[in-house]
Amino acid sequence: MGLSLVTSSFRKWNNMRLFSSTKDNKFNKIVNIMGLKFKFKDKNKYYYSKIKKLIAAYYKEIKEQQIKEDEKQNIQSNMLSGLSTIVNEIYQINSVAQKFYQNSFEQSFLKPFIQYMKHPDFNEKYLKLISNLPEEDVFTINNIIRRIQIVTAYPNNANINIYNTEEQKQRKNLFDNFFNKILKVNDELYVYGKYKLPVNHFEPCVFYYKHGMETLKNTDRIRQQNIIDAGGFIGDSALVLSSYTEKKIYSFEAIPANLQKMQKTIELNSLSNVIPVNKALYSKKTELEFNICDSASSSVKLETIPEGEKVKVQAIALDEFVKEHNLDVGLIKVDLEGAEQEFLQGALNTIKEQKPTLLFSIYHKPEDFFEIKPILESLNLGYKFRIYNPVDFAIEIETLLIAEIY
Numbered sequence: 001m002g003l004s005l006v007t008s009s010f011r012k013w014n015n016m017r018l019f020s021s022t023k024d025n026k027f028n029k030i031v032n033i034m035g036l037k038f039k040f041k042d043k044n045k046y047y048y049s050k051i052k053k054l055i056a057a058y059y060k061e062i063k064e065q066q067i068k069e070d071e072k073q074n075i076q077s078n079m080l081s082g083l084s085t086i087v088n089e090i091y092q093i094n095s096v097a098q099k100f101y102q103n104s105f106e107q108s109f110l111k112p113f114i115q116y117m118k119h120p121d122f123n124e125k126y127l128k129l130i131s132n133l134p135e136e137d138v139f140t141i142n143n144i145i146r147r148i149q150i151v152t153a154y155p156n157n158a159n160i161n162i163y164n165t166e167e168q169k170q171r172k173n174l175f176d177n178f179f180n181k182i183l184k185v186n187d188e189l190y191v192y193g194k195y196k197l198p199v200n201h202f203e204p205c206v207f208y209y210k211h212g213m214e215t216l217k218n219t220d221r222i223r224q225q226n227i228i229d230a231g232g233f234i235g236d237s238a239l240v241l242s243s244y245t246e247k248k249i250y251s252f253e254a255i256p257a258n259l260q261k262m263q264k265t266i267e268l269n270s271l272s273n274v275i276p277v278n279k280a281l282y283s284k285k286t287e288l289e290f291n292i293c294d295s296a297s298s299s300v301k302l303e304t305i306p307e308g309e310k311v312k313v314q315a316i317a318l319d320e321f322v323k324e325h326n327l328d329v330g331l332i333k334v335d336l337e338g339a340e341q342e343f344l345q346g347a348l349n350t351i352k353e354q355k356p357t358l359l360f361s362i363y364h365k366p367e368d369f370f371e372i373k374p375i376l377e378s379l380n381l382g383y384k385f386r387i388y389n390p391v392d393f394a395i396e397i398e399t400l401l402i403a404e405i406y
Helices: 002-015 023-034 041-062 069-099 107-116 122-130 135-153 165-177 204-208 210-215 236-244 256-268 318-325 340-345 348-354 366-377
Strands: 182-186 189-192 195-197 226-230 249-252 274-277 280-282 286-292 309-317 329-334 357-361 384-388 400-404
Touching (some): 107 366, 122 135, 122 366, 165 204, 195 236, 195 256, 204 210, 204 236, 210 236, 210 384, 210 400, 236 249, 236 256, 236 274, 236 329, 256 274, 280 340, 309 318, 318 348, 329 348, 340 357, 357 366, 366 384, 366 400
Parallel strands (some): 226 329, 249 274
Antiparallel strands (some): 182 189, 189 195, 357 400, 384 400
16 A cells, blocks of 8 residues: 555656755655645654655755666665655554544543542432433443543553444544545635635534434424524534524624634625624523633633633523524524533523424533433423434544434
């Protein structure tokens, strides 16, 4: 695989007049043409350095015009063989990345789960969560819990294989059919298929898995109703959800910088049915202090998220907003970085009266994971519940509780 890739790449280099390029341009073009994608950031410098040294040695040997053509061919052949070895190493490492669990960021989310599972009433919490769920969803929950136990038991978990064969295939498909299809046009325009963003923030859960929308039993009832996007961020979810309704999407985002990007997303995609709302959704009308994190997401006193710049924002209850604007709501998507239960308290009337389809992120805190479903179930509204855990590079991050009436 490596030699054929390198050989074909070498032809492209010649066609592009690579050998008349500057030294830095030569290297950048070679890396880009070969399509080398490093999944391990700490390996970048090591392999980039190896490739640079190999190419530098090649140019040092052939820069003298007196070299005969057959000698030049031998030198090229040696270089291609060396590049082939490096490329094969990279592919092997990328294969390992698809096989083993590698997610240091998620560790901060998992530790509170272990503590929560030590509570005296955990058995009761667990049994309430799995009650009335489809069997495959019980397996999903059990898988998440088992994997949390495994990776937290081994601090250095770089070589723990927690994925079955089918999951490894799906993870590889993410590289092939998602990440490798994201195009950077320039610093202000990134494209994946028909979707355009002002920053490179294409998340698989949103653009590849579409928040589980393709798994819903009845999307027809949503088409003639409004959608609430609680936690709008840069408008990425609203962009995907916009095709599921002929009415409006009200996308709530309290952070000014995120709201500006959302407005740019709306402009880039010519979205006529997305309405940005510069407020947070909470249990009541109040003022909140948010932490602005490096990822540009926000949280309200969420211990698992590192603190960053703080900003005060205005918050309202969804019930108040729906009543004021007389909205008919068909779907509510909730991803509020740990404030999901507070949001729920301010949305109970809307849920009771209109019974919209619900997409709740339940991964930020163990309390959300185990308790939001029993809270909704206790309302006796006729909802059927499912747990949706898309296959990516995490254990429980992006896990959704789907509540639907059909």
